[in-house]
Amino acid sequence: MGRRFVRTALAGLAAVALAGLVGCGGGNDTSGGSAPGAGGGGTGVTGTVTVFAAASLTESFTQIGREFEAANPGSAVRFNFAGSSALATQINQGAPADVFASAAPTNMKTVTDAGNGDGAATTFVKNQLVIAVPRGNPKGVQALADLTGPGMKVALCAEQVPCGAAAKKALATANVSLTPVTLEQDVKAALAKVRLGEVDAALVYRTDARAASPDVHGVEFPESSGAINDYPIVVLRSAANKAGARAFVAYVLSDRGRAVLTAAGFQAR
Amino acid sequence: MVRVVERDVAARHQPAGPPRRRHTQRVPVALSLPAVAGMAFLVLPLAGLVVRAPWATLWQRLTEPGALTALRLSLQTATVATVLCLVLGVPLAWLLARVEFPGRRVVRALVTVPLVLPPVVGGVALLLVFGRKGLLGAWLDATFGVTLPFTTTGVVVAEAFVAMPFLVIAVEGALRGADTRFEEAAATLGAGRWTTFTHVTLPLVAPGIAAGGVLCWARALGEFGATITFAGNYPGITQTMPLAVYQTMEGGDLSGAVVLSLILLAVSVTILAALRDKWITQG
Numbered sequence: 037m038g039r040r041f042v043r044t045a046l047a048g049l050a051a052v053a054l055a056g057l058v059g060c061g062g063g064n065d066t067s068g069g070s071a072p073g074a075g076g077g078g079t080g081v082t083g084t085v086t087v088f089a090a091a092s093l094t095e096s097f098t099q100i101g102r103e104f105e106a107a108n109p110g111s112a113v114r115f116n117f118a119g120s121s122a123l124a125t126q127i128n129q130g131a132p133a134d135v136f137a138s139a140a141p142t143n144m145k146t147v148t149d150a151g152n153g154d155g156a157a158t159t160f161v162k163n164q165l166v167i168a169v170p171r172g173n174p175k176g177v178q179a180l181a182d183l184t185g186p187g188m189k190v191a192l193c194a195e196q197v198p199c200g201a202a203a204k205k206a207l208a209t210a211n212v213s214l215t216p217v218t219l220e221q222d223v224k225a226a227l228a229k230v231r232l233g234e235v236d237a238a239l240v241y242r243t244d245a246r247a248a249s250p251d252v253h254g255v256e257f258p259e260s261s262g263a264i265n266d267y268p269i270v271v272l273r274s275a276a277n278k279a280g281a282r283a284f285v286a287y288v289l290s291d292r293g294r295a296v297l298t299a300a301g302f303q304a305r
Numbered sequence: 306m307v308r309v310v311e312r313d314v315a316a317r318h319q320p321a322g323p324p325r326r327r328h329t330q331r332v333p334v335a336l337s338l339p340a341v342a343g344m345a346f347l348v349l350p351l352a353g354l355v356v357r358a359p360w361a362t363l364w365q366r367l368t369e370p371g372a373l374t375a376l377r378l379s380l381q382t383a384t385v386a387t388v389l390c391l392v393l394g395v396p397l398a399w400l401l402a403r404v405e406f407p408g409r410r411v412v413r414a415l416v417t418v419p420l421v422l423p424p425v426v427g428g429v430a431l432l433l434v435f436g437r438k439g440l441l442g443a444w445l446d447a448t449f450g451v452t453l454p455f456t457t458t459g460v461v462v463a464e465a466f467v468a469m470p471f472l473v474i475a476v477e478g479a480l481r482g483a484d485t486r487f488e489e490a491a492a493t494l495g496a497g498r499w500t501t502f503t504h505v506t507l508p509l510v511a512p513g514i515a516a517g518g519v520l521c522w523a524r525a526l527g528e529f530g531a532t533i534t535f536a537g538n539y540p541g542i543t544q545t546m547p548l549a550v551y552q553t554m555e556g557g558d559l560s561g562a563v564v565l566s567l568i569l570l571a572v573s574v575t576i577l578a579a580l581r582d583k584w585i586t587q588g
Contacts (some may be wrong), residue, residue, distance in 0.1 A: 088334060119555050120557055121555045121557050122554065122555045125555070125557055125559060129559075137498050143557070146557055189455065191537070194552055194555065194556075195539070195556075196552060196553075196555045196556030196557070197555060216539065217454075217455035217537060217539060218454075218455050218537030218539050218543065219537075219538050219539055219540075219552070220537070220538065221533070221538070221551065221552065221555055229537070232432055232436060232438060233436070233437055233438040234436050234437050234438070234454050234455075235430065254446075297415060
């Protein structure tokens, strides 16, 4: 009798656990409590703020997150860095996020068009492409045209992600046609191939090349001014911690946030 | 109705043997409930793919050149990777099962590490050895002008690295389960070790090799992390189906990703159902 009860109870527990697991999928009720009475000012905010941000924002947002946490005791910023398009898809599929920062307006539009933005997105910085080459520039790359030479191995981002779209535009502007050896899924992956020495060059954002210094050197080229990426940021409609989300966006737009971003090589707007 | 037919078949197959043990006892709820929940957990996501498939445009999307190119590349590389695994993995399994040597336990653990290693880590490790600046790769590049990353051969290498342990485990298990008296008998009759291996051992464990080969092929077909890390991603050269699914998804084309996933799912399930059951029941 007793053993049978235990068995049934165990089975019931397993079923409940599974149901809980399944239930989490579309949930937006998981992260920490929002701060009562906290305004958008950036003080008095507590709880976890989950920020989905473009891979190219990794270094600057990590620093901004640390400063935000210091300025708001009791708060914690959690990041999910990936290609903007993947993030947009995850958000539209119900991933629990409070803030979305995209490396291109198109991916932001995917999210806001689906009604998942809490208000309109704000453009906070711009970014420009450079040619990333290994330290010392062994192949002497000076311009986009140098990337087409025989034996040159070049990594580009896939067209589906913003750095790839910008690269395509820049190459078209320069009237240079090149066949890359690989189409990487985000800018950090393209940069990694340069760092490892597996490719001779990659088109990445100036900020990423700067972050990878001194292993990587960024060669500026004039055509990149025709392919500048705007970075929009938005608070998400389903944000579990809306006060925290607003405060974080305000911090990014603040003078201190801009200072961090400009130091990383972004152009503030 | 069904049960009657089954009993008929069983009776016909074992006319003289003892009555077959019946499995019709009541299943305890403590087992059946988690079992059904476990099944649902594994099968529901697959059903989700089927439910969300854009059936109206399915055929048109299926025959898009990009999808077909990726599928062909996937089938080719997985097959070549499996052949490579058979050539290298069967002797390795034999060594592990039949030869006593110091450190055998450690070697066995090491060769199965790719089973549990995150494939991306495998890709990084492959880069450090076979990459253009890698331990062996730098030499390959300098001596023969050969580099593996960004080539179809690189895809095969990544797939073989991740899939070979599946084969080794299956074949080693079969070898340990096989009766060694046949091999001893062959040896007593004057057969050399190689003849014994090819004429006695191999036929004995053929079902195990086949089952391992199928598992290995299926794993190679689904390989993603090591491939994208080590071999890169370029349509027609290194972009296999899993990479194409990921890239389509990255581009925000969810239904496109669903279609590609369905193809991969259909191919894997067909092969696994057709071959694995056949070989595993025989083994």
